[in-house]
Amino acid sequence: MKFELLKTSNAYAARAGLIQTDHGPVETPVFMPVGTRGTVKALTNEELISASASIILGNTYHLYLRPGMDVIREGGGLHKFMNWHRPILTDSGGYQVFSLAHMRKIEGDVTTFRSHIDGSLHTLSPEKSMEIQRMLGSDIVMVFDECTPYPCDYATAKESLTRTHRWERLSREAFDATDPLWGHTQALFAIVQGSVYEDLRMESAAYLTNLDFDGYAIGGLAVGEPKAIMYELTGKVCQQLPAEKPRYLMGVGKPEDIIHSIARGVDMMDCVLPTRNARNGTLYTRRGKINIKRAEFSKDFSPLDPECPCPACQNHSKAYLHHLYKTGEITGLRLNSLHNITFFLQLVREARQSIQEGRFSKFYENFCQTYPMEEDHSAKNAASRERRRKS
Known part of the structure; x- marks a missing residue:
């Protein structure tokens, strides 16, 4: 190597x-x-x-x-x-x-x-x-x-x-x-x-x-x-x-x-997160993650992420992905998994390109400003684990 x-x-x-x-x-x-x-x-x-x-x-x-x-x-x-x-x-x-x-x-x-x-x-x-x-x-x-x-x-x-x-x-x-x-x-x-x-x-x-x-x-x-x-x-x-x-x-x-x-x-x-979360209905987009199980997507005929080249985004709507998940169709799990993997790989490719082109600072700062950060529950989760360990 x-x-x-x-x-x-x-x-x-x-x-x-x-x-x-x-x-x-x-x-x-x-x-x-x-x-x-x-x-x-x-x-x-x-x-x-x-x-x-x-x-x-x-x-x-x-x-x-x-x-x-x-x-x-x-x-x-x-x-x-x-x-x-x-x-x-x-x-x-x-x-x-x-x-x-x-x-x-x-x-x-x-x-x-x-x-x-x-x-x-x-x-x-x-x-x-x-x-x-x-x-x-x-x-x-x-x-x-x-x-x-x-x-x-x-x-x-x-x-x-x-x-x-x-x-x-x-x-x-x-x-x-x-x-x-x-x-x-x-x-x-x-x-x-x-x-x-x-x-x-x-x-x-x-x-x-x-x-x-x-x-x-x-x-x-x-x-x-x-x-x-x-x-x-x-x-x-x-x-x-x-x-x-x-x-x-x-x-x-x-x-x-x-x-x-x-x-x-x-x-x-x-990380196993992209495919594991996909099977649970959690999908990642440029605007943060969404839960495709939610009823609000049952009549949402827009694409999941217009900037994503994967088949789920290019060929289907959020309403269809919602339907597949709610009916337990295997196709839905596959499309969800392919989308999340594609999103993660594309995000890192864009980071690499920005480094090569000398504009990583702008890429990084724009990401921090526009991507919704998840709340950090680590302290609460650690305390819960410690209570279970002592009980």
């Missing part, structure tokens, strides 16, 4: 770059649709390509459980198995183990967990995560790490960071000790952790930079902390990471989070 930094913004830290992989180029900044189980839900590969998706994600945990590595091996790796010939990034499985905390146990460097599918017992470790991702054949491999929840006290975050750094070092050693299986090169990205504590984040960025990974991710944000903290830490971590390596903010997010992150120096982002 090769990364080339092409242009930076004068007033902000935004940057345009190019990642070269054996499966093709990825122009950055880039939003990466999430294909958890080898597919972006409700969409075909052809539809993703028509929406200009240049790279998608696969999920190590889910693909390991089903269809399993025997099937992936016989299928010739994940690219061939799902017939996707553009780049793929796979996560390490660490986040899923974190999110299933009630079903796992950590002993040393091995995490034992029960499958959410059938309750069967499995293990993950840095070495096994690398073995699985070698078998999957993704272009970008993520180290095995531990994601801390929010809120998280300092002592717990410190202990977790020590463990994560050990796991990342072991991931690097296991990755370097093996070769790609499917005839193309693979890159390995580190993950900066440290919860919401700036000194831990700086420590993590410095430690991992010294290990010289192919790229650097920022993990453990967008897990419920206030937006202001997420934005501040993202900017400070990006300042500490090497300029010549790509930067990936994991699990982000909403349109405003994406644009704010680009302004702070992030190159890559991913």
Whole structure:
């Protein structure tokens, strides 16, 4: 993998770059649709390509459980198995183990967990995560790490960071000790952790930079902390990471989070939000998000977003999309999903173009003035989680 930094913004830290992989180029900044189980839900590969998706994600945990590595091996790796010939990034499985905390146990460097599918017992470790991702054949491999929840006290975050750094070092050693299986090169990205504590984040960025990974991710944000903290830490971590390596903010997010992150120096982002929310009737437009389920759209024959090139906007009205959703038609879920993915990809493409043309400041400030920002409920949600934990 090769990364080339092409242009930076004068007033902000935004940057345009190019990642070269054996499966093709990825122009950055880039939003990466999430294909958890080898597919972006409700969409075909052809539809993703028509929406200009240049790279998608696969999920190590889910693909390991089903269809399993025997099937992936016989299928010739994940690219061939799902017939996707553009780049793929796979996560390490660490986040899923974190999110299933009630079903796992950590002993040393091995995490034992029960499958959410059938309750069967499995293990993950840095070495096994690398073995699985070698078998999957993704272009970008993520180290095995531990994601801390929010809120998280300092002592717990410190202990977790020590463990994560050990796991990342072991991931690097296991990755370097093996070769790609499917005839193309693979890159390995580190993950900066440290919860919401700036000194831990700086420590993590410095430690991992010294290990010289192919790229650097920022993990453990967008897990419920206030937006202001997420934005501040993202900017400070990006300042500490090497300029010549790509930067990936994991699990982000909403349109405003994406644009704010680009302004702070992030190159890559991913989130299940566009397709998940689409299936729940939440659609994103230049004027903010709308809930297509609402009765007010039952006789609204205008397009969802006149500036969007997707089939839902070009060929159908809000009234029709409302009708499809209310009647439970699968076509509605597909059109909604294709629209949201197209909107996110187009928004990031426009941000990239503005960086290249030296007008990101104007683009960013116009977005902040015109896009309705959602209320930040992080404090209330964190308090609710803490009450549930104590009860």
